[in-house]
Amino acid sequence: MNNSENRPAVKVNKLTRQFGDFYAVKEITFEVNKGEIFGFLGANGAGKSTAMRMLTGLLAPSSGEATVAGYDVYKEAEKIKKNIGYMSQRFSLYEDLTVLENIKFYGGIYGLSNQQIKQKSEELVEKLNLHEVSKSLLSGLPLGWKQKLAFSVALLHDPEIIFLDEPTGGVDPVTRRQFWKLIYEASDSGITVFVTTHYMDEAEYCNRISMMVAGEIAALGSPNELKKQYGVDSMDEVFVKIARPSN
Amino acid sequence: MRKIRFILEKEFRQIFRNRGMLPIIFVMPIVQLLILANAATFDIKNIKIIILDQDHSTFSKRLVSNVNASPYFALQEPSDNTEQAEAALKEEKSDMYVVIPPDFEKDLIKEQNADVQMIINAIDGSKAGLASAYFANLLANFNVEMASSYGLKSNAMLTSNSNSKSIAVTNSNWYNQFLNYKFYMVPGILVLLVTMIGAFLSSMNIVREKEIGTIEQLNVTPIKNYEFIIGKLLPFWLIGLFELGLGLTLAKIFYSIPIEGSLVIIFGFAGIYLLAVLGMGLLISTITETQQQSMFISWFFLVIFILLSGLFTAIENMPEWAQRITLFNPVRYFIEVTRMVMLKGAGFSAVKSQFVVMLTFAFCLNLLAILRYRKTAS
Secondary structure: OOOOOOOOOEEEEEEEEEEOOEEEEEEEEEEEOOOOEEEEEEOOOOOHHHHHHHHOOOEOOOEEEEEEOOEEOOOOHHHHHHHEEEEOOOOOOOOOOEHHHHHHHHHHHOOOOHHHHHHHHHHHHHHHOOHHHOOOEHHHOOHHHHHHHHHHHHOOOOOOEEEEEOOOOOOOHHHHHHHHHHHHHHHHOOOEEEEEEOOHHHHHHOOEEEEEEOOEEEEEEOHHHHHHHHOOOOHHHHHHHHHOOOO | OHHHHHHHHHHHHHHHHOOOHHHHHHHHHHHHHHHHHHHOOOOOOOEEEEEEEOOOOHHHHHHHHHHHHOOOEEEOOOOOOHHHHHHHHHOOOOOEEEEEOOOHHHHHHHOOOEEEEEEEOOOOHHHHHHHHHHHHHHHHHHHHHHHHHHOOOOOOOEEEEEOOOOOOOOOOOOOOOOOOHHHHHHHHHHHHHHHHHHHHHHHHHHHHHHHHOHHHHHHOOOOOHHHHHHHHHHHHHHHHHHHHHHHHHHHHHHHOOOOOOOHHHHHHHHHHHHHHHHHHHHHHHHHOOOHHHHHHHHHHHHHHHHHOOOOOOOHHHOOHHHHHHHOOOHHHHHHHHHHHHHHHOOOHHHHHHHHHHHHHHHHHHHHHHHHHOOOOEO
């Protein structure tokens, strides 16, 4: 394990991804500190997901450097995968399996022992209060419950970093609040959270955020710093100023 | 390796929970075997026949009554002359007519040899071939009967002289002596069953994960390529073999189909064949994004494979170039092997070359598929 305490959780240097002549992500550079909630903001097509896909090993970068949990994205992708959790905007659990079966499957392919799977299942059901539906198929559960479950399943193997790709798309404000409570809990226990989102109120919850525009990082800092820098009161206005400079 | 167990457990749960899948696994073999094997028969009964008996002897009357008793022929009103018989042929009132010449009985007894003439409507070539074969068979039986009743020599004394109009008639090749077409079709249909399970279900299953987005989740886990592939394909390999067993059982119960050779050879070959077909399914899944696309591509190949497999048309009867294409058709080899082993009782040495070819197919298809299957998009 790479356990130097001072190493950043994610370190990216001039990371680039080209599709033909088009730069989806162009020379982005940033660091994410351990235990931080790092927000990745941007309009649709700004390159957020492409950047995240490169960091999680789903997409090969065209050039630049990046380490995740201390491992190189080019050479040590498999080691990265052991140390990260991932939850995508597309719902990622199996609808035709029950709550417990989903937990067992993902626990199993992350190499947890049967004992661990059993223990984690009980903890999870307890924490998310899923006693009554633990043996029901996921297809019958409300979206909010499923997303909370997906988040918890992504943390089953105690990863160092969790990547959340628009995790709260399509759920109501109350559920979103509950979801962010889970994120804070994870962050408190030392897990680094890397999250992309459209919701500007969620951006306020992050320790630091980066704004992407046309494949490049246009602004980076804590929400307060950014608001001060652009002389506005809310992240909403910051977003509008940066993402649509012509307006 | 432990991870494969978890994938298998998940796959089996999903397969048996899928309301579309269970009917395919259990109903498809029954429908294919019970309906298709009966419908796709070339076995023809009630061939309309007119007999011109110009001899009016005991022997000729005996022959006419034999024709009348045969389930394959429906004796029509006798004609007085060939013109009338030909007119009936033209008007589709009969399929064939047979002329028993005068002195038929005399020749048979004196010369130990006599001729009858068959004239068959050969627009439908295979039907005509069958009619001629059935009649020849009937004559052969008549020979034996007469020989035992009248002490005539039983060898080759009565020969038919077929005279098909304008279109040459080629007889089909028979693999079984009772002309039971089902014996010929059923092994082929079993192969179709196994092929469909292998090619359709496996590719659709993997593409489904792409459609619902779970494949991305799997790709960020430390799961290895081989673990994923084995976990995905092994269930269909087992289901394919189960399907073959079920099909063979049904064929035995309903058609009493002979299984002359060793079941070990059949299942051994099926195991390798399924590897090849599953490799193809995996390959299709790597180049398609939706279940519809994968269905369409699988279907495209399956139709070609089936038509060029020798199931309906004997490969020997195909044009040279088509015969060469069949060499690249895995279905062809499996049908060959099942027919040879089930009907002829062929041993391993007789089908060794097919084993070698199929192993090569399985190796190449899987290699290609594995090379194309990537967790990381480039």
